[in-house]
Amino acid sequence: MKRIALLGMPNTGKSTLFNRLSGSSARVGNWPGITVDLHAVKTLLGGHISELVDLPGIYDLQGLSEDEKIVQGFINHNKIDLAIVVLCSSQIERQLSLMLQLKNLHIPCLLALNMSDEAKKMGITINDRILERKLKIPVVKISAKYGEGMTELLKACAQVMNQKITFPIKKIKPLNVSDQISNGKKIQALIKSTVKFPLKLNDKNTKKLDSFFLNPYWGLPIFFIIVFSIFQFIFSLGKPIQDLMTQFFNFFRIDYLEPLFVNHHSIFQSLLLDGLYLGVTTVASFVPIIILFFLIMSVVEDSGYFSRAAFLMDTLMEKIGLDGRGFVMMLMGFGCNVPALMGTKIMRTKELRLLTMFVIPFSLCSARLQVFLFIISALFSAKYGALVLYGLYLLSFLTIFISALVFKNQFKNKEPIIIELPPYRFPTLNHVIKRSVLEIKYFLTRASKFIVIGVLLVWALTHFPTDVPIASELTYSGQLGKWLSPIFQPIGINEQLVIALIFGFIAKEIVIGALAVIYGMEGTALAHHLYSNINQIQAISFMIFTLIYTPCLSTIATLKNESKSLSLVIYSVSWALLLAWVFSFIFYQTSIYFSS
Amino acid sequence: MITLLKLSEGQCGVIHALKMDPSLIQRFNAMGLRCGKKITVLRKAQFKGPFHVMIDTTELMIREHEASLIQITPTAA
Ligand SMILES: Nc1nc2c(ncn2[C@@H]2O[C@H](COP(=O)(O)OP(=O)(O)O)[C@@H](O)[C@H]2O)c(=O)[nH]1
Numbered sequence: 001m002k003r004i005a006l007l008g009m010p011n012t013g014k015s016t017l018f019n020r021l022s023g024s025s026a027r028v029g030n031w032p033g034i035t036v037d038l039h040a041v042k043t044l045l046g047g048h049i050s051e052l053v054d055l056p057g058i059y060d061l062q063g064l065s066e067d068e069k070i071v072q073g074f075i076n077h078n079k080i081d082l083a084i085v086v087l088c089s090s091q092i093e094r095q096l097s098l099m100l101q102l103k104n105l106h107i108p109c110l111l112a113l114n115m116s117d118e119a120k121k122m123g124i125t126i127n128d129r130i131l132e133r134k135l136k137i138p139v140v141k142i143s144a145k146y147g148e149g150m151t152e153l154l155k156a157c158a159q160v161m162n163q164k165i166t167f168p169i170k171k172i173k174p175l176n177v178s179d180q181i182s183n184g185k186k187i188q189a190l191i192k193s194t195v196k197f198p199l200k201l202n203d204k205n206t207k208k209l210d211s212f213f214l215n216p217y218w219g220l221p222i223f224f225i226i227v228f229s230i231f232q233f234i235f236s237l238g239k240p241i242q243d244l245m246t247q248f249f250n251f252f253r254i255d256y257l258e259p260l261f262v263n264h265h266s267i268f269q270s271l272l273l274d275g276l277y278l279g280v281t282t283v284a285s286f287v288p289i290i291i292l293f294f295l296i297m298s299v300v301e302d303s304g305y306f307s308r309a310a311f312l313m314d315t316l317m318e319k320i321g322l323d324g325r326g327f328v329m330m331l332m333g334f335g336c337n338v339p340a341l342m343g344t345k346i347m348r349t350k351e352l353r354l355l356t357m358f359v360i361p362f363s364l365c366s367a368r369l370q371v372f373l374f375i376i377s378a379l380f381s382a383k384y385g386a387l388v389l390y391g392l393y394l395l396s397f398l399t400i401f402i403s404a405l406v407f408k409n410q411f412k413n414k415e416p417i418i419i420e421l422p423p424y425r426f427p428t429l430n431h432v433i434k435r436s437v438l439e440i441k442y443f444l445t446r447a448s449k450f451i452v453i454g455v456l457l458v459w460a461l462t463h464f465p466t467d468v469p470i471a472s473e474l475t476y477s478g479q480l481g482k483w484l485s486p487i488f489q490p491i492g493i494n495e496q497l498v499i500a501l502i503f504g505f506i507a508k509e510i511v512i513g514a515l516a517v518i519y520g521m522e523g524t525a526l527a528h529h530l531y532s533n534i535n536q537i538q539a540i541s542f543m544i545f546t547l548i549y550t551p552c553l554s555t556i557a558t559l560k561n562e563s564k565s566l567s568l569v570i571y572s573v574s575w576a577l578l579l580a581w582v583f584s585f586i587f588y589q590t591s592i593y594f595s596s
Numbered sequence: 597m598i599t600l601l602k603l604s605e606g607q608c609g610v611i612h613a614l615k616m617d618p619s620l621i622q623r624f625n626a627m628g629l630r631c632g633k634k635i636t637v638l639r640k641a642q643f644k645g646p647f648h649v650m651i652d653t654t655e656l657m658i659r660e661h662e663a664s665l666i667q668i669t670p671t672a673a
Contacts (some may be wrong), residue, residue, distance in 0.1 A: 059626035090653040094628040177618055216642060263661040311657045315645030318659065414663045416620065419629055421648065
């Protein structure tokens with residue numbers, strides 16, 4: 001099998017080309033020397049069954065950024081039969097350097113001048129025949145988005161792959177300054193003889209749109225309106241779908257699963273239904289939100305507005321070590337932490353991305369909101385209830401800012417932060433759908449095992465030993481609660497509530513269900529019981545702790561997948577627990593002091 | 597000779613030198629920031645925010661720190 005790699009700078013249309021060439025199924029492979037997953041497909045290309053790999057966009061082969069290291073590792077450890085170098089035609093001048101670097105390694109390549117439609121519109125003409133002769137490499141003009149030039153591209157692929165390899169492929173070595181200069185001169189000469197730029201570039205649309213979206217006065221208000229609408233759209237559409245799914249899962253359980261296992265031993269029944277089935281449905285409940293999220297987000301990303309958002313929010317975000325795109329993801333976290341974490345992928349600076357992932361779990365997501373609404377309506381009047389809820393939202397922002405400030409130096413980025421502002425473009429439906437499908441597959445294959453195991457663990461804690469009532473003080477969870485009580489007493493959280501917190505580890509929505517099991521009552525009865533057994537100070541302290549202590553299992557699983565770093569997860573969870581305790585402690589103790 | 601910081605909105609200059617170590621120069625070059633190139637400041641965010649600049653067909657957002665590393669000679673638009 002031949003191996004074909006797509007290489008190019010960021011935003012040149014590599015994934016668009018990848019989607020076009022791959023057609024159907026994508027799979028993730030394993031490559032020696034690489035720690036991340038790359039998109040790859042097996043497909044027939046240029047007359048050979050080939051493995052087509054989409055490498056991350058890079059600026060040069062030598063660089064030290066995460067993506068550059070990935071590509072270096074890939075090139076050094078794998079035999080590449082063909083590298084398709086994709087570049088954006090209108091930016092050929094600065095993008096040719098990557099091509100020359102690859103050619104110097106003797107990797108068989110061909111040059112795809114993508115976005116030729118855009119270049120034509122701008123009035124830029126490239127003489128590809130002369131370029132081909134000078135580079136001694138096939139050059140093809142294509143438009144990945146509109147499918148132009150694909151036959152020529154495939155022909156060129158076949159041509160290169162059928163060539164005899166004359167020179168052995170070299171490993172990547174650092175470029176010295178004189179190489180840099182000579183490459184620079186070579187490019188200047190090439191450009192001069194092959195590319196014609198118009199005297200005045202006509203890209204008026206982008207200019208006009210920018211003077212609207214980046215306006216010093218309404219730029220930010222527009223940004224907030226856009227983000228707010230996106231948020232509303234994703235989560236107000238996602239919520240009813242999620243609720244429907246929950247109803248269906250319940251119905252399926254009661255009508256089909258329970259009768260099916262009715263003759264089995266009760267502990268086995270419980271393991272299947274309260275453990276395994278709960279785990280699987282927890283995973284499934286994220287599917288609609290993740291799909292919706294990426295449908296919308298890829299549109300925003302493809303359109304070019306995301307980098308504008310980065311520009312708009314940069315002044316503020318730089319102070320806390322984040323950037324504007326991170327800010328958008330953080331806001332999305334208020335809907336659901338899981339897709340927000342997955343969405344940080346667009347940030348290609350590792351430290352920036354890690355810090356963003358570190359703070360997102362503090363966003364008060366809709367699942368936490370559900371718990372708070374229940375408790376607030378049980379214990380507070382409408383007027384004070386609203387105040388408490390505002391307070392919790394404020395606290396959520398506060399913990400995000402504090403955490404970012406505290407850890408900003410731990411995650412100090414070593415790369416310069418320069419972000420390209422590409423022209424505004426219409427997204428393609430195909431690309432947007434593919435992206436969502438890919439993300440959901442990724443979530444299902446990577447996170448589900450972790451989530452199901454976590455749910456089973458909590459199930460075991462709350463259901464063993466078997467001869468005592470479920471979730472009672474005599475179970476392991478209750479014993480754990482008792483054992484932890486010296487820690488939880490000073491913040492006003494009793495042992496039963498600790499058991500609820502252990503359940504809340506699975507998913508925050510479960511906390512209310514858990515309280516129902518723990519106290520043996522539901523709905524209004526449970527609300528009344530809470531009202532007469534917990535005072536308001538305790539309730540707020542409990543909510544503060546619930547807000548901060550640890551994101552749900554699915555968030556943790558996603559954090560692990562996306563960061564590929566167990567230490568970040570441990571760091572994050574311990575910091576959250578500490579912060580939760582400190583805030584609850586401060587609140588509880590001062591309130592007790594002043595109210596007595 | 598001045599740094600890019602000194603340019604205000606709408607002004608342009610020719611890049612004269614990049615004051616940084618070679619590995620960074622390579623990155624800057626790849627983004628279109630190269631000696632001899634004309635650079636235009638399209639807009640500046642308020643409160644010492646980032647710059648929006650244009651070099652040929654490439655538009656970039658650059659923070660103050662990076663802008664301070666770019667030396668230019670001012671030219672007419
Ligand atoms: N006009 C035009 N736009 C394109 C073309 N190919 C890709 N794009 C757009 O360019 C943007 C970046 O493409 P993408 O494939 O995500 O680039 P990548 O970062 O290199 O993977 C998207 O908005 C695409 O729709 C093309 O041939 N012509």
